[in-house]
Amino acid sequence: MARRNIEVCLSPLLAGCHDFSGKCVVIIDVLRASSAIITGLSHGVQAFRPVAEPADALYWAGKGYVPAAERGGQVAEGFNLGNSPFSYQEGQWAGQKVALTTTNGTRAILLTMAAKQIIVAGFLNQKAVVQRILQFPGDVVLFCAGWKGQFSLEDTLSAGSLLFDLHKYIIITGDPAIAALDLYQAHENSIGQAVMGSSHYLRLAGKGLTDEIAFCLKRDLYTTVPVLIDGELVAIP
Numbered sequence: 351m352a353r354r355n356i357e358v359c360l361s362p363l364l365a366g367c368h369d370f371s372g373k374c375v376v377i378i379d380v381l382r383a384s385s386a387i388i389t390g391l392s393h394g395v396q397a398f399r400p401v402a403e404p405a406d407a408l409y410w411a412g413k414g415y416v417p418a419a420e421r422g423g424q425v426a427e428g429f430n431l432g433n434s435p436f437s438y439q440e441g442q443w444a445g446q447k448v449a450l451t452t453t454n455g456t457r458a459i460l461l462t463m464a465a466k467q468i469i470v471a472g473f474l475n476q477k478a479v480v481q482r483i484l485q486f487p488g489d490v491v492l493f494c495a496g497w498k499g500q501f502s503l504e505d506t507l508s509a510g511s512l513l514f515d516l517h518k519y520i521i522i523t524g525d526p527a528i529a530a531l532d533l534y535q536a537h538e539n540s541i542g543q544a545v546m547g548s549s550h551y552l553r554l555a556g557k558g559l560t561d562e563i564a565f566c567l568k569r570d571l572y573t574t575v576p577v578l579i580d581g582e583l584v585a586i587p
Contacts, residue, residue: 356483356490356520358509358527362454363499365461374486375465376479376512379495380504381550382433383420383455384472385566389435391585392572394444398583400456401449404429410449418450423554426451435474436562447582454495454502459578462493470576470583472566473508473541478573480515482586490520492530503533503548504567507541510534542567 359368378384387398399415401407404426407417419426420433431437433452450456455470462468467486471479483490492512494505510530513522522528537544545551545567554563576583 352487354487354489354520355523356492356513356516356527357523358506358513358530359491359493360506360526360530361494361496361499361501362458362461363496364526365493368491370462370465370491372466373489373491374467374469374483375462376469376471376483376490376492377455377458377462377495378471378492378505378508379452379455379458380472380502380508380566381554381563382435382566383450383452383495384470385435385474386433386438387450387455387470387576387583388472388474388572388574390438390443390448391576391583392574393438393441395438395448396445396584397447398576399447399449399581400459400578400583401451402457402460404451407449407451415447415449416443418448420452422453423557423559434559434562435565454497458493458495459583462491465491468578469586471508471512473511473569474566475570475572475574476508476511476515477570478575480512482575482577483512483516484519492527497550497553502550504545504550506530507534507537507544511541514538
């Protein structure tokens, strides 16, 4: 079997340090874009189209998409839908397509369009993502969406958790990946407690979103793997 490598991009600002071409890029934005997309597709949303700005979401609304926008941890002004996974749990958007822009996650996707395959991961679908990665024949980049370009503890913990499940099969490459794995192993049995000390937890908790955070940290609620095909994230069971 050919040698396969897996590396970690710790921040969108470090995207220029990585070559995504020909690789599988795994987008991780635990709080909350990844979790919302995984949840929505698992509850019947037909597709999510990641876009850069709220104006882009409104453009696609004119083409039949439901517009959704989040900025600063809350629904963007002028929109009724954002990136809360709870907004997609009841199946009210089943059969519809959503044009989504978020502060971090969708922008991370748009930075990695040179990849051969782009998938979305979080704690909610980790086992399914591991299996999808193992099926991919080439190298892999775990891309942490972070917060406005900065390092994110929860995304790095999720990347480390994936590495823990994959390190026997794929060669871990680079110090960021080693650090992500070490961070996860240090908090393997206390992920929730570790995340409670993070800046993004405090930011969202201050908006009364602790229940959503707890949901996003649950393991393997879904087997859905969002895969980008023709500009849309669709469910691959």
